[in-house]
Amino acid sequence: MTRPATRAFLIWLLAMLAGAVVVWNSHFSADMSFFLPAKPSAEQQVLVDQLKEGVVSRLLMVAIEGGDAAQRAKASRDLRGRLEKLSEFVAVQNGEAGSQDADRNFLFEHRYLLSPAVKAERFTIDGLRDAIANSIDLLASPAGMMIKPLLPRDPTGELVEMLGGLNAGAQPNVSEGVWASRDGERAMLLIQTAALGSDTDGQEKAIDLIRSLFAEGTPGGELTVQLSGPGLFAVKSRATIKGEVTRLSTISTLAIIAVLFFVYRSGRLMTLGLLPVVSGALAGIVAVSLAYGTVFGITVGFGSALIGEAVDYSIYYFVQSSKLSVEQWRARFWPTIRLGVLTSICGFAALLFSGFPGLSQLGLYSLSGVLAAAIVTRFILPPLAGSNFAMRDLSHLGPVLKRGIAVLQGLRWPVIILTLVAASLLAINRDQLWHPNLSALSTVSAEDGAIDQALRADISAPDARYMAVITAPDREAALQAAERAGQQLDGLIVQGIIGGYDSPARFLPSLAMQASRRASLPASEELQARLQTALTDSPLAASKLGGFLDDVTKAREQGSVTRETLNGTSLALAVDSLLLQRPNGWSVLLPLRPPGGDKGIDIAIEPVRAALAGSGALFVDMKNEFDNLYNDYLHEATLLSLAGFVAIVALLAVTLRSPRRLATVLLPLLIAVVLVITGLHLAGEQLHLLHLIGMLLIVAVGSNYALFFDRADKGEGLDSQTLVSMAVANLTTAIGFGTLALSNVPVLHAVGITVGPGAILALLLSACFVGRQRD
Amino acid sequence: MIKRLLGCLFLVALALPASAAFDVGQLMSDLAKHKGGKAKFVEKKYISLLDKPVVSTGEMTYTAPDRLEKRTLTPKVETLLLDKDILSIEREKQKLSINLANQPEALAFVDSIRGTLAGNRAALEKNYALYLSGNSEKWVLTLLPSEQKIAAMVQRITVSGQKNQVRVIEYLQTDGDRSVLSIDPIELK
Numbered sequence: 001m002t003r004p005a006t007r008a009f010l011i012w013l014l015a016m017l018a019g020a021v022v023v024w025n026s027h028f029s030a031d032m033s034f035f036l037p038a039k040p041s042a043e044q045q046v047l048v049d050q051l052k053e054g055v056v057s058r059l060l061m062v063a064i065e066g067g068d069a070a071q072r073a074k075a076s077r078d079l080r081g082r083l084e085k086l087s088e089f090v091a092v093q094n095g096e097a098g099s100q101d102a103d104r105n106f107l108f109e110h111r112y113l114l115s116p117a118v119k120a121e122r123f124t125i126d127g128l129r130d131a132i133a134n135s136i137d138l139l140a141s142p143a144g145m146m147i148k149p150l151l152p153r154d155p156t157g158e159l160v161e162m163l164g165g166l167n168a169g170a171q172p173n174v175s176e177g178v179w180a181s182r183d184g185e186r187a188m189l190l191i192q193t194a195a196l197g198s199d200t201d202g203q204e205k206a207i208d209l210i211r212s213l214f215a216e217g218t219p220g221g222e223l224t225v226q227l228s229g230p231g232l233f234a235v236k237s238r239a240t241i242k243g244e245v246t247r248l249s250t251i252s253t254l255a256i257i258a259v260l261f262f263v264y265r266s267g268r269l270m271t272l273g274l275l276p277v278v279s280g281a282l283a284g285i286v287a288v289s290l291a292y293g294t295v296f297g298i299t300v301g302f303g304s305a306l307i308g309e310a311v312d313y314s315i316y317y318f319v320q321s322s323k324l325s326v327e328q329w330r331a332r333f334w335p336t337i338r339l340g341v342l343t344s345i346c347g348f349a350a351l352l353f354s355g356f357p358g359l360s361q362l363g364l365y366s367l368s369g370v371l372a373a374a375i376v377t378r379f380i381l382p383p384l385a386g387s388n389f390a391m392r393d394l395s396h397l398g399p400v401l402k403r404g405i406a407v408l409q410g411l412r413w414p415v416i417i418l419t420l421v422a423a424s425l426l427a428i429n430r431d432q433l434w435h436p437n438l439s440a441l442s443t444v445s446a447e448d449g450a451i452d453q454a455l456r457a458d459i460s461a462p463d464a465r466y467m468a469v470i471t472a473p474d475r476e477a478a479l480q481a482a483e484r485a486g487q488q489l490d491g492l493i494v495q496g497i498i499g500g501y502d503s504p505a506r507f508l509p510s511l512a513m514q515a516s517r518r519a520s521l522p523a524s525e526e527l528q529a530r531l532q533t534a535l536t537d538s539p540l541a542a543s544k545l546g547g548f549l550d551d552v553t554k555a556r557e558q559g560s561v562t563r564e565t566l567n568g569t570s571l572a573l574a575v576d577s578l579l580l581q582r583p584n585g586w587s588v589l590l591p592l593r594p595p596g597g598d599k600g601i602d603i604a605i606e607p608v609r610a611a612l613a614g615s616g617a618l619f620v621d622m623k624n625e626f627d628n629l630y631n632d633y634l635h636e637a638t639l640l641s642l643a644g645f646v647a648i649v650a651l652l653a654v655t656l657r658s659p660r661r662l663a664t665v666l667l668p669l670l671i672a673v674v675l676v677i678t679g680l681h682l683a684g685e686q687l688h689l690l691h692l693i694g695m696l697l698i699v700a701v702g703s704n705y706a707l708f709f710d711r712a713d714k715g716e717g718l719d720s721q722t723l724v725s726m727a728v729a730n731l732t733t734a735i736g737f738g739t740l741a742l743s744n745v746p747v748l749h750a751v752g753i754t755v756g757p758g759a760i761l762a763l764l765l766s767a768c769f770v771g772r773q774r775d
Numbered sequence: 776m777i778k779r780l781l782g783c784l785f786l787v788a789l790a791l792p793a794s795a796a797f798d799v800g801q802l803m804s805d806l807a808k809h810k811g812g813k814a815k816f817v818e819k820k821y822i823s824l825l826d827k828p829v830v831s832t833g834e835m836t837y838t839a840p841d842r843l844e845k846r847t848l849t850p851k852v853e854t855l856l857l858d859k860d861i862l863s864i865e866r867e868k869q870k871l872s873i874n875l876a877n878q879p880e881a882l883a884f885v886d887s888i889r890g891t892l893a894g895n896r897a898a899l900e901k902n903y904a905l906y907l908s909g910n911s912e913k914w915v916l917t918l919l920p921s922e923q924k925i926a927a928m929v930q931r932i933t934v935s936g937q938k939n940q941v942r943v944i945e946y947l948q949t950d951g952d953r954s955v956l957s958i959d960p961i962e963l964k
Contacts, residue, residue, distance in 0.1 A: 137850045140820060140831040145928075148952070151824060173874060539827040 008383040012279070012376065019282040026289035030238035030297035031200050034358035034747075035441060037629060042618060046469050046589075047625045051230075054589075055577035056464045057197025058090075060229040061455040062189040062210060063181065067223045072187035073176030078217040079210070079225075080189060088206050091192040091573050095172060095179035102569045107162050107507075108154070110565070112521060112555035113514045114507065115158035120520040122156060123527065129534040131156035136540060153547035155540065162506075172459050181458035186226075188459045192573065193231060200238050203231030228452040237443035241297035244743050252304040252739040256311055256732050263728050264318065265392045272385055273314040276373035279380075280310035283372030284365040291364055292357070299361045301740075301748050305755070306366055308736015309344070309701060310373030312729035313337060317377055319725035322391035326382040333722075334378065336711050339655055340704030341374040343648045347700025350644025351693065356633045358747065359693065398720020401727060408768040415768060419671045422678035433677075433687050438630035440688035441746050466603050468501070468590040468617040471582075478579060478586035479510035485590060485617040497607050499593040504579035507561075507571040514560045524553045590617065630689075637689040641696040648699055656710070665706040668765030669699045676758045690747050694754025701733060701755060702762025709770035730763040799896060799907050802914060806894030809939040811838040813961045816845070820954040835958065840893040857885060883925045887918055887932050891941055903932070913937055 036048050051057055062079070064072045076094045083092045112118055121127045135157040138144055150159060172179040172188055179188040191210065195202020207227060214225045256277075260270045281303050288295050316337055321329035348370065351363025426433065444452075468485055472478035482505040492498045505513070522530065528549055531542040566572035578589045594603050608619050653662050673695045680687065708726055712718035737759060740752025814835045819828040833847040847853040853866040862885065863872040875882040883902040890898035899905055902925055903918035918932040926949070933945040944956045 136825065136829060139822060139825075140818070140829040140847070140850065144820070144829075145948075148822065148824070539825040539829070541826060544824060 002383070002386070005383040005386065008380045012275070012380045016279065016282060019286045022286045022289055023282065026285065027294045028297060028300070029200075029294045030241040031198055031234055032237075033198070033294075034296045034298055034361075035438065036357065037632075038355050038357045038360070043620050043625050044629060046467065046618070046620045047622055047629070049580075049587075050464065050467075050622065052198035053196040053580075054464070055192065057230045058193045058195070060191045060193060060207065060210065060227055060231055061452075061459055062191060063226040063455055063458070064187040064189075064214075065185065065224050065226060069176045069180070069184065069187075071223060072180075073178045075214070075218045075223050076178040076187040076189060079214050082213045082217060083191065083210065086209065088194050088202075088209055089191055090194050091570060092189060093179075093191075093570075094187070094189040095174050096177060103571055106566070106569045106571060108150070108159055110555075110558070110561050111154065111158035111162065112552065113517050113558070113561050114509060115161045115517075117156070117158060117161040118517040118520055123520060123522050123530070125530045125534045128156065128530055129538070132535065132538060132540060135160075136538070151540075152544055153551055155545055155548050179459065186458065188455070190459055195231075197230050197234065200231075200234045204235045204238075207232055207235060226451065226455070228448070228455045233444050233448065233452075236448065238297065240443055240744055241301060244745055244748065245297055245301045245303070248301055248304040248739050248743060248748070249307070251742070252307050252736050255735045255739070256307060259728065259732055259735065260311070260315075263315070263392065263394065263724075266390060269318055269385070269389060269391070272381060273311060273318060275381060275384070276314050276376040277307050277310045279376045280306055280369035280371075280373035284369035287368035288361050288365050292361060296358055296361055298358060298745060298747050299365050301743065301745060302362050302365060302751070303369075304739045305736045305752065306369040308733045308739075309366075310369055311732045311736075312704070313341075313374050313377035314381060315729045315732065316725050317381055318385070318389070318391055319394065319728065320721050321382075322389075322393075322721065329382075330378075336707050337374070337704075339651070340707055341370060342651055343703040343707075344370050344700045346647040346651055347644050347696050350640045350647065350696065353643075354633075354640055355636055356689075359633075359637070359689075362693075394724045395720040397724050397727075401720070401723040402718075405723075405767045408764060412768060415671065415765065419674050422674050426674065426678055426681065429681065433681055434634075435686035435688045436627075438626050438633075440630075440686065441690070443745050445744075464591050465622045466498075466592040466594070466608075467620045467622070468592060468608075468612055469620055470588040470590070470615075470617045471585055472588070472616075473585045475579070475581075475586050476510055476512070478588045479505050479508065480512060481616055482579075482588045482590065483510055483513055485612060485615045488611045488615055488617075489590065489592070492608060492611055495607070496595050497611075498603055499595040501590050501592045502574070502578060503590050504575045504588060507566060508563060508575050508579070509561065511560055518556060518558075521552050521556050523556070524549050527552055634689045634692070637692050641692055644696045645699060648703060652703065661710055664770050665703065665710050665766075666699075668706055668769045669702045669762055671765050671769075672702055672758050672761035673698050675761055676754055679757065680753065685753065688746070688750060690750035691754050694751045694758065697751065697755045698758030698762060701759055702766070705730060705763040706766040706770050709766045726763065730759060733759045797907070797909075797911050797914070799905050799916075801911065802907060802916065803894040803896045805911060805939040806891065806941075807839075809839065809892070809894070811836070811842075815959045815961060816956055817959075818847075818954060818956045820952070822952045823950070834961075837892050840895070841889060843889060843892065857889065883920070883922060884929065887929075887934075888944060891916065891934050891944075894939075909935075911938060 032051060036051065037044050040048050064075050064079070066072075067075075077096060080092045080094045080096065083089050107114060117131075122131055132155045135147065135151060135155055138147055138157065138160065139151070147154075147157070147160060173182055173184065174180060175184050175187070179190075180186060181188055191206075193203060193206040195206055197203070210227065211225060257270065257274075260273050264270050264273065284303065284306060285295055285300065288299055316333060317329065320333050324332065345367055348363045348367040351359050352367070354360045354363065468489070470478060470481045470485060472481050482503050486501070486503050486505060489498065489501045493500060509517070521527075528542070531545060531549075535542045563572070563575065566575060578591075580587050580589070592603060592608070603621075605619070605621060605624075612619050649662070649666065652665055653659075656662050656665065676698065677687070677691070677695065680691065685691075705726055708722060709718070712722070734756050737752050738756035740748045741756050743749045743752060814837075816833060816835050818831045820830075821828045830849075831847050832849050833845065835846070836844045841857075841859050843857040845855040845857075847855070851866065853864065856863045856865075860875045860882070861872060862875055862881070873881065875885055886898050886902060889895070896905075899918065902920060902922050904921050906917040906919070908915045908917075913935075914937075915933060915935040918934070920926040920929055928949060929946060930949050931947045933947070934941055934943070936942045940958075940960055942958055944958070945953060946956075947953045
């Protein structure tokens with residue numbers, strides 16, 4: 001090695017080592033934060049919190065299939081018994097009788113502090129008479145059998161008042177004493193993990209535990225277990241992304257190595273040719289890791305495309321400079337390549353400004369990768385390769401390519417007509433082109449989605465679409481606010497606008513509320529005297545209500561219900577999931593239930609907003625937020641793509657200094673975009689925002705080829721070397737992006753399926769339109 | 776216990792002579808012919824805790840074989856609807872829906888009335904031993920729970936009627952409380 005070569009190599013090696021250290025210490029993640037907004041609105045923050053740590057995100061649904069109902073019930077009980085002992089699970093429900101006794105006892109024990117009906121008026125003579133008469137009426141009803149044993153202690157019916165607010169609507173079926181699916185063919189369990197929804201490792205561990213403990217409890221293999229839930233989706237999608245990153249990078253690397261070997265026929269040149277690629281891939285991860293702290297798996301998956309793009313520069317260098325000195329190459333070709341690099345960078349840089357974190361990472365990753373690859377090609381590669389490298393002579397391919405170009409140039413009018421047809425087709429179908437929501441980007445397969453829906457329906461699992469959200473500085477203030485909002489919501493129930501709601505204040509009232517309820521309870525003698533008068537004409541004699549007097553007296557002296565009092569009941573879980581401590585205060589969630597029946601499953605949003613206005617509670621429709629989020633992303637991606645496009649046009653305009661040349665460079669790129677999009681539409685692909693980004697990348701990447709033809713057009717002519725280098729570079733780019741098209745991850749697939757064919761078309765169309773016709 | 780045994784023997788003795796002409800099978804097929812209709816009802820619940828019985832009145836509509844609506848008008852409006860295995864109760868603004876397939880005890884209880892109305896002998900005999908007395912003009916069908924869990928709630932159910940029309944259903948609970956449901960059909964014009 002020469003001295004400059006040694007120096008270049010050492011600098012490169014040092015940079016690589018530093019990069020490797022950064023990558024080694026990087027945090028990689030394959031969770032959904034890829035899709036969650038970087039700067040969320042208040043409503044979107046609720047959505048993000050729910051997805052990351054909400055109760056619903058921690059629910060796993062389990063179905064046991066096979067065998068007979070008794071075997072399934074036994075397996076269900078056995079699984080619950082095993083899981084319940086583990087700290088990884090906060091709740092394991094399977095509908096077993098007895099599991100609700102603790103809750104009922106707690107409610108009954110503390111009924112005078114918890115019942116919303118406890119007010120001073122209720123314990124006046126009239127109040128007592130009405131409440132007791134009402135309870136006696138209830139005895140006449142079929143529900144009477146349940147309340148009869150409690151009547152002497154609870155004649156005013158506080159337990160009924162409390163249970164009235166709970167969701168008694170949908171309950172899962174029961175078979176052999178445990179929950180079963182609607183068709184009775186599966187036993188069902190609902191499990192809440194201790195791990196947050198965003199903790200994919202924790203979710204994976206919980207899922208593995210469920211599977212292995214189930215297998216332990218049911219040897220023989222007659223019964224099978226099926227799981228679903230957000231946690232499972234997270235684990236599966238992480239596995240998918242991990243697998244894809246390896247698979248796609250391997251495919252694209254092997255294919256590109258094969259192409260390079262065919263072109264170079266030299267192990268040394270091939271290795272050198274891969275230097276910029278390796279440097280680019282490493283630089284991309286380093287930049288993302290330093291800028292964002294976390295590198296998304298999908299970003300790394302994008303590396304397969306980067307490989308195809310980054311290898312181009314070394315191809316240009318080796319093929320074009322085989323008959324030139326380094327200086328001549330730098331003078332003749334480098335400015336064109338540099339301009340191509342800059343247009344690519346413009347395209348990727350537009351993504352940096354996206355509020356969609358995944359997109360901005362992809363932008364930074366590709367930008368740094370391309371830049372590093374270009375720099376390595378320009379400064380490191382020539383000294384390392386030396387001036388005399390044995391490049392295979394490919395000039396015999398030149399005439400073939402030139403004949404091809406001549407044919408293409410004869411096709412100008414047909415291409416223009418085809419483009420016009422395609423454009424009008426797109427214009428006519430413009431309303432059906434786009435996928436309407438964020439699910440387009442989800443890695444959850446249709447099959448898994450269907451299983452999830454089936455299990456969810458079988459177990460009546462909450463979907464938590466509507467919520468009122470309150471934030472407050474401390475727990476007491478949060479609970480008081482929840483009580484105030486609750487009063488408004490009670491009004492909406494009466495009007496039939498909502499069916500019901502959950503509130504942590506139902507089981508854990510604010511201390512102020514408990515104090516006021518306690519203060520409304522009369523002293524024993526006073527209560528006894530009032531009862532005597534109230535029950536003069538009643539079939540229920542006051543003398544039979546000793547238990548009532550004792551319980552009221554006890555309640556007057558009873559301490560307040562605190563969060564600790566709830567321990568040992570499932571109500572603790574309900575409260576914890578609805579009352580959350582945040583770094584800067586407390587927040588309360590009040591899930592709202594739709595009115596049901598013929599009023600459907602939607603809640604009219606306006607009346608709820610109006611009722612909650614001024615209560616400090618924010619009403620959030622999760623589905624709406626998801627749709628809005630996606631629309632925001634799409635809208636932003638449109639703007640960014642346009643901005644990127646404008647930047648590329650401006651860059652080319654400044655460099656080319658000729659409107660005509662600018663137009664001839666842009667025309668083939670725009671035609672390529674139109675044809676690719678039409679092709680995708682006809683192939684049945686619904687477009688989403690990554691296809692849109694793909695369009696920008698067609699222009700950014702494709703401009704490289706148009707620029708070479710433009711340079712030739714300027715009078716320098718296209719020699720065989722340049723043509724061959726372009727063909728090979730185009731092939732590797734198409735391989736890199738094309739590999740992404742194989743991906744099951746929609747984000748990667750969309751970019752690949754758009755840019756892969758787009759890059760090839762950009763080359764062919766540039767040949768067709770940009771090159772000068774030589775008659 | 777002796778008393779109960781004697782009672783049973785007495786019932787059996789009553790049932791035997793009639794069996795030649797009128798037996799449970801005959802009654803069931805008579806009842807099964809009844810395709811439904813509307814009736815007024817008065818229900819009296821005798822509860823030891825209360826000095827007077829609780830009385831409720833209203834209307835019942837039965838549509839064979841498995842739809843029964845009981846609309847209480849006094850003292851409080853309340854609708855109870857049994858449609859196949861779904862029991863829904865609507866009272867004031869509250870609505871409660873129970874899937875009886877989940878609650879075998881409640882189902883057994885409901886089956887006592889539904890099985891009788893529909894003449895479904897198999898459903899009745901699943902949970903009760905049947906004893907019939909009287910003749911087709913005026914009969915009394917006694918249901919004694921055979922299942923331990925039901926016996927813990929209901930001691931005896933006595934259904935009496937004329938021809939294919941059920942007239943009185945009496946539930947005697949294990950704690951001694953009882954309820955008497957008198958049914959008065961509204962003749963359809």
